[in-house]
Amino acid sequence: MKGLVRGAICADAGRFRQWHKASSPVVCAGPPQAFDDADMYLVQARLRGAADAMLPPDVAARITRHAEAGTGLEHVTVHPEDKGEAVLGLFLVAASAEAAESAAWEICVRTLAGTPELDAFCLKSCRVSVPVVCLEWLLRDDDRLG
Incomplete structure (x- = not known):
């Protein structure tokens, strides 16, 4: 890991990012800039x-290899589920949630197309995930919830 960077891991703009910057660092493989x-x-x-x-045991490494420079991919996690399904967690640095989803989609499609061991799989969806801690923090100060 090259740097210890403070920032948000969720798609929410302002409030969570401000809280996260003040409370805990995010470790990433990219440079702080x-x-x-x-x-x-x-x-x-x-x-x-x-x-x-x-899934092949090295699927995270294969995804990383298929990511082109400039896609913003920092880290990949793999979570196999029942009945031939899996969830991949792609951590990306991007200008927006839409840009992150688009980059993740392209990386996954490229990986599936270039990896014969993944011929049995298709890409079902790519969506930004908001961590529960982010939602809890946002809802905590919401007056509409009583």
Whole structure:
């Protein structure tokens, strides 16, 4: 890891980012200047395969290899689920949630197309995920909730 950077890991603009900067650091593999005009986003990519389909054990490394320079990919996590499904967590530095989702989609499509071991899988969705701590913090100060 090259740097310890303070920033947000959610798509919410202002309030969470301010709270997060004041409370805890985000560790990323990129240089600190990567956050100057962008934020870190967690995009969850859902894969669907046959019920008996298994992901290769090095799928995170394969995804990283298929990411082109400039996509903002920092880290990948893999969460196999039941019946041939899996959730990939792609941490990307991007200017917006839409840009992060688009970059994640392109990386996943490129990986699926270039990896014969993943022929049994298709990409179901790519969406920015908002961590529960972010939602709890945003709702805590919402007067509409009583």
